[in-house]
Amino acid sequence: MTAVSIFSIPGVPDITSGDDLARILGDAIHSHAGGIAQNDILVVAQKVVSKAEGLFVDLDEVAPSAEAKELADQLGKDARYVEVVLRQSSRVVKHFWHPSQKEGTLICEHVSGHISANAGVDRSNVGGENRVLLLPRDPDACARRLHQSLQARFACAFGLVISDTFGRPWRLGQVNVAIGAAGLPALRTEIGNLDAHGRELSVTEPAFGDEIAAASGLVIGKASRTPLVMIRGLQWHEKPGCAGDLLRNQSEDMFK
Amino acid sequence: MTAVSIFSIPGVPDITSGDDLARILGDAIHSHAGGIAQNDILVVAQKVVSKAEGLFVDLDEVAPSAEAKELADQLGKDARYVEVVLRQSSRVVKHFWHPSQKEGTLICEHVSGHISANAGVDRSNVGGENRVLLLPRDPDACARRLHQSLQARFACAFGLVISDTFGRPWRLGQVNVAIGAAGLPALRTEIGNLDAHGRELSVTEPAFGDEIAAASGLVIGKASRTPLVMIRGLQWHEKPGCAGDLLRNQSEDMFK
Numbered sequence: 001m002t003a004v005s006i007f008s009i010p011g012v013p014d015i016t017s018g019d020d021l022a023r024i025l026g027d028a029i030h031s032h033a034g035g036i037a038q039n040d041i042l043v044v045a046q047k048v049v050s051k052a053e054g055l056f057v058d059l060d061e062v063a064p065s066a067e068a069k070e071l072a073d074q075l076g077k078d079a080r081y082v083e084v085v086l087r088q089s090s091r092v093v094k095h096f097w098h099p100s101q102k103e104g105t106l107i108c109e110h111v112s113g114h115i116s117a118n119a120g121v122d123r124s125n126v127g128g129e130n131r132v133l134l135l136p137r138d139p140d141a142c143a144r145r146l147h148q149s150l151q152a153r154f155a156c157a158f159g160l161v162i163s164d165t166f167g168r169p170w171r172l173g174q175v176n177v178a179i180g181a182a183g184l185p186a187l188r189t190e191i192g193n194l195d196a197h198g199r200e201l202s203v204t205e206p207a208f209g210d211e212i213a214a215a216s217g218l219v220i221g222k223a224s225r226t227p228l229v230m231i232r233g234l235q236w237h238e239k240p241g242c243a244g245d246l247l248r249n250q251s252e253d254m255f256k
Numbered sequence: 257m258t259a260v261s262i263f264s265i266p267g268v269p270d271i272t273s274g275d276d277l278a279r280i281l282g283d284a285i286h287s288h289a290g291g292i293a294q295n296d297i298l299v300v301a302q303k304v305v306s307k308a309e310g311l312f313v314d315l316d317e318v319a320p321s322a323e324a325k326e327l328a329d330q331l332g333k334d335a336r337y338v339e340v341v342l343r344q345s346s347r348v349v350k351h352f353w354h355p356s357q358k359e360g361t362l363i364c365e366h367v368s369g370h371i372s373a374n375a376g377v378d379r380s381n382v383g384g385e386n387r388v389l390l391l392p393r394d395p396d397a398c399a400r401r402l403h404q405s406l407q408a409r410f411a412c413a414f415g416l417v418i419s420d421t422f423g424r425p426w427r428l429g430q431v432n433v434a435i436g437a438a439g440l441p442a443l444r445t446e447i448g449n450l451d452a453h454g455r456e457l458s459v460t461e462p463a464f465g466d467e468i469a470a471a472s473g474l475v476i477g478k479a480s481r482t483p484l485v486m487i488r489g490l491q492w493h494e495k496p497g498c499a500g501d502l503l504r505n506q507s508e509d510m511f512k
Binding site for chain 2: 170173212
């Protein structure tokens with residue numbers, strides 16, 4: 001019987017550009033979770049990672065391109081915001097404006113490969129109407145750095161996920177997904193295992209990083225300041241990977 | 257600080273057609289979780305629900321239509337299997353065969369509205385190469401019935417989710433999602449709440465049912481017989497809903 005415990009770790013102050021995030025998170029973990037133990041998994045909200053890296057853009061300083069202006073016009077969006085989104089994107093996957101929406105939806109592939117609304121460029125909880133916050137261009141590298149610093153301090157093998165909140169095709173509501181990961185397999189493999197009847201389980205690959213991120217959403221309130229979650233009690237046998245492992249190759253993309 | 261505990265409940269035997277699932281699950285909960293307490297959430301794997309309802313089909317007894325034969329040919333699939341999938345579907349959303357795949361992918365909208373590969377028709381863990389297992393046609397109704405029976409026995413307010421394992425567009429690997437729900441809100445609403453900076457959080461609607469299902473995936477091994485998971489320590493203020501609340505209206509479907 002596997003028993004898993006999930007709790008948010010308090011004590012993380014407002015993060016600003018240049019903060020030593022590993023030290024700040026490490027202090028909160030030390031004070032409120034008794035440190036990191038073998039096989040613990042930390043989930044860190046993307047927002048604090050981006051804030052520590054100073055990935056703010058002031059929309060007043062953005063000159064929108066003709067492309068951004070046209071798209072903004074079609075979607076009822078701020079052209080400066082659309083410009084920032086396009087600069088973070090390798091492609092626009094889909095855009096549409098449904099009568100039920102206050103403004104249109106712009107789905108983009110972020111340069112890291114993750115596909116979401118507005119390439120993850122965030123207007124909430126970043127301080128000021130005209131200020132937006134970008135995703136890290138390489139969130140797996142951020143996860144690795146954070147993991148390395150925390151490992152140096154707590155000296156044990158653990159997992160770390162950087163999560164963001166995504167909408168989904170076909171389903172309403174949002175779930176948290178892994179955009180960065182280190183120290184754990186983002187994708188687990190039950191391929192080739194036999195099921196209880198001896199039949200080969202040919203396609204079972206649990207998206208472990210996304211399961212972890214979604215579970216952390218149960219204890220992270222959007223409106224609260226709880227960017228750090230601990231998940232205890234899990235084990236894995238696969239090699240550590242990265243959140244990039246969760247990305248579908250574009251040639252296999254069923255929706256292009 | 258919210259602390260949530262997730263564990264699988266042992267003691268559920270192999271389920272067969274006609275079994276009294278509520279009694280069997282209730283016995284396991286009584287023996288291994290000390291009953292159901294206020295705000296507990298039970299996650300039940302779709303497979304045992306379908307098995308108890310006897311939703312097996314023997315492929316040897318299926319005569320494929322011309323449409324099924326043609327689609328099966330295009331996708332390298334068993335025409336009898338495709339026929340069963342089509343009978344469970346309100347529409348074929350997408351089908352394709354990528355060179356990397358052993359056989360093609362058939363994405364369908366199940367009559368319940370949930371969109372997944374093969375309309376959820378399952379060939380693994382159902383006993384025998386030619387036997388397949390269908391999704392319940394109305395999984396929310398199954399969730400309500402199960403919830404009602406367990407509520408009569410344990411006399412408290414709790415949540416129940418019936419989960420299935422789905423692939424996703426754009427992302428590799430599978431996560432568990434809610435296809436049935438009772439006693440809890442499948443979709444939570446933070447719409448209109450203010451964020452920590454006083455800015456309105458206009459689009460935050462956590463897909464609570466799917467978060468719950470994904471979290472349960474952390475303790476359900478596909479190859480193991482653990483169809484029942486308990487999640488303890490969560491609270492909610494919204495009215496109970498159903499998994500149908502998680503379905504995007506087709507007119508808002510960005511991928512049709």
